Amino acid sequence: PPMSTYITAVVAGPYHLVESSWSRGDLTVDLGVLCRASLAQYLDADAIVEITEQGLDFFAEHFGYPYPWGKYDQVFVPEYNLGAMENPGCVTFTESYVFRGAATAAQYQGRANTILHEMAHMWFGDLVTMKWWDDLWLKESFADYMGSLVSAEATEFTDAWVAFANRRKAWAYLQDQLPTTHPVVADIVDLEAAKLNFDGITYAKGASVLKQLVAYVGRDAFFEGARRYFRAHAFGNTTLDDLLTELSATSGRDLTGWARAWLQTTGVSTLTLEPAGSDGFEIVQSDPRPHRLAVGQYDFDESGNLVRRYRIEVDLEQRRTRVDLADAPLTLLNDDDLTYAKIRLDTRSLATVEESLDRITDPLARGLVWSALWNATRDAELLATRYVTMAQRFAPAESNLALLGSVQTNVATAIEHYLPEAARSGYRRAWLDSAWAALHAADPGSGAQLAWARTVAAAAVYDDARAADIRAVLDGAAPPPEGLALDPDLRWSLWLALAATGHADAADLDGELTRDDTGSGRTAHLRALAARPAADVKATAWTAILTDRSLSNEHLDATIAGFRAGGRRDLTARYDTDYFAAIRGVWDERSIEIARRIVVGLFPDTDTVALADGWLDAHPDAPGALRRLVLEQRDHLARDLRAQLVNRP
Structure with missing residues (x-):
């Protein structure tokens, strides 16, 4: 069938394949689940196929248009730029969705959401495609909405809307408060702008608005409008008006005013x-x-x-x-x-x-x-210390793992970004102690236990109070908490903590690489090496990030993460001016994906926005996409500094 050029893909390699099929009426769809051979032992293909079948059942019932692309392969790809991509009949995913050890219910829910998001694209985006990137929301907002809707109504993840409200909408709220926010229906002037528009507005705000639209026009009218839309525009291109015409017809409502208020304005x-x-x-x-x-x-x-x-x-x-x-x-x-x-x-x-x-x-x-x-904490209307205190008290009792994960991440952000530097040490230690206690109090083998183990590792990057205990577990001198499996990824996160605080050297990390000499292990090894708190280590990492063209996507990310690990401004502040001197050349000389990772990943946590403002003033002619990234990072820094003023003792 006719296919949009931007969803053409070639996937090659010695992949491991698990085959199945799905049937409904006279239609049979061959299913394939693929990953690289070294991950085959971890591939839970049966669970992936189950979600796939549940999604195909839902869309067949509600969309009224048969699955149009013949077969349905799902390939977990190494070194992937994206979370996933809806290539017709050959969806590609980051292989981080193949879990090398224990995973929480929130991780499985997140993977199911992505599987169903991409499946919705077979209709919204692939069968019917927007004419231009202004209407990117016509595919991404709908897919984001459908990922949660189908998860909640057709799979075991019936509380998917909880994660949506707390995670996806948090992304939208953050993006919508930046100076670079844009309407859901955006004005896309070039392809660089299109690339950066795959953001929290297009995905999560758009999905939030659609959830409201379904309540406004009624569920039956919404799906009947979608069915008419597919029939009228199959294998064609559309704009906002084409969809609103069908939804207005089925609901009996003029949606012009609704679209103006929600799709063509900015802000929250x-x-x-x-x-x-x-x-x-x-x-x-x-x-x-x-x-x-x-x-x-x-x-x-x-x-x-x-x-x-x-x-x-x-x-x-x-x-x-x-x-x-x-x-x-x-x-x-x-x-x-x-x-x-x-x-x-x-x-x-x-x-x-x-x-x-x-x-x-x-x-x-x-x-x-x-x-x-x-x-309220992000907006500096609630003291960060008050949020952290509530999290220490209530997070250990949080039973929803999606909420727990969000709170754990937010605490780290509150401490490292919203507290003044002088106040961080005590709260770092208190949060590590809380996480350590919650880890040992959690039910053996539970998702909560795993979540707290990961939080201990993340907190221990900044505070070394538990370094000896962590070292004893990794060396086998002490057992891990009952029921906790020390899978390769968890072991590497603990080694990262030891490396960042000066309690592991290159020989230790080389030894762990011998134990886990895989693609994922090599990436983790590179991150831990760059995390060591020494000036020569940071200098080597900095040079590699800017000059080593052999670094893959994941190895570049790992080197940046290691360089930043532990918030050691005493070691990284010397590169602040070098960063602003380098980024224009990086943007001109590197691919947009590599350049974006460097520009965002290395933006310095200074105590003033003066350097960013100086660069923006001096580079009015810089590409719009580059200026957008710098403006956004400058705004994040300004928010941090405002919060730090409010949170001074």
Whole structure:
């Protein structure tokens, strides 16, 4: 069948292949799952095929257009630039989705989401393709939405919307607050701009907006509109208007105003709850847009759990909207996560969750609270120390591993970016101690135990209080916690911690490479070597990053990560001016993917934005894509510095 040129792929190599098939009615689709031979022992092809069949069943039922590409291979590819790519009938994935050891439920859920995301592209993107990159959302937003929807409704991962609310939307909120944000329907002037538009707006904000659209037009009208869209435009190109025409016809709603408000504007509203006199409340939104959202009120039951006692749906149009609410221990705006907006907790609600966050029984509500706390921390409206303290108290009890992973990552960001440098040492030690205690308290063999083991390794990159204990486990002098499997990836993360804190040398790392002399092991070995805290090591890594054209994608990433490991500004600050002197040449001389990794990965954590501002002022003629990356990194740094001012003792 006709195929868009940008989804042409050639995959070659001595791949290991597992074959299966899927049938529905008269249609049979041959299925293949492939990885390189050295990963074959780790390939859980049966689980991948199961998700694939569940997805094909869902799309066959809801899209009303037979799978159009004959066969369906899924190939896990080494050295991949992307997470995955929807080549028709031959989807390619990063091989990090082939787990070399134990994996958490959140990892399996994330992989299922990606499998279903790419499968949705067989229709949204491959069968019907946007005319130009302005309408990239016509494929990516839909695929992102479908990944969570189908996970929740057709697979074992029924809580997929929890991860979406806490992870995907966090990405969107971050991107939408940058100076380079853009509408979901973007103005793409060249292919470099198109490359950088595969971002949190196009994916996660677009998917969030679609979730709201489905609630607005109705599920049946949405899918009937999609079916008409496929039939009308199969193997053709479309624009926004083509889709809105079909959805307007099936829903009976004129979607022009909706599209203008949500697809053609930028920014994210912040919703707060304020008292309105003595007999009610008002919802105040910072950047008025039309919202349909739910407000939930939670109170303690006889067991001491926080459960929802009252729920009301509200249409917001203006800056202030009065709502009929009584006072309650916890009032949650955007309950059920129906709209796209940051929420703030009112004073009483914040006090409640600060004491009883773990008593919220519904994981989606709990996730929305964690999200609200993190957004307030990023915006320097909640002290980072307060967030870290709540995480130390409540994260060990968090049962949803997607939420747990987000909180663990956020704590590290809060400590390393939002606390002043002088305050970090004590919180690094306290977080490592908390993670160490949670690791040993977790159920043996559980996903939580594995998550805390990884967090210990990540925290130990910055603090060496547990270096002797970690060394004893790696050397076999002490057993790991009961039930914890020391798979190759976990061992390397622990060696990285020892290397970054000066407790492992090149001979130690060479010994571990002998134990795991694989492609993945060589990459981890390179990262750990570059992490050692010595000036000559950093100089060697810096030179390799900028001049060694033989470094593959993964080896370049590993060298950059090692160079930055441990936040050792005493060793890396000397390269700040060299960075800004080099990046224009890097952009001109290297591929866009390699250049992007260097420009983003090496951006210095200085205590001022002056160097970035100086470069931007001196290079007004730099390629737009390069200026965008520098502007974004400068904005992240400025946010860090604002937070550090607020968080000074």
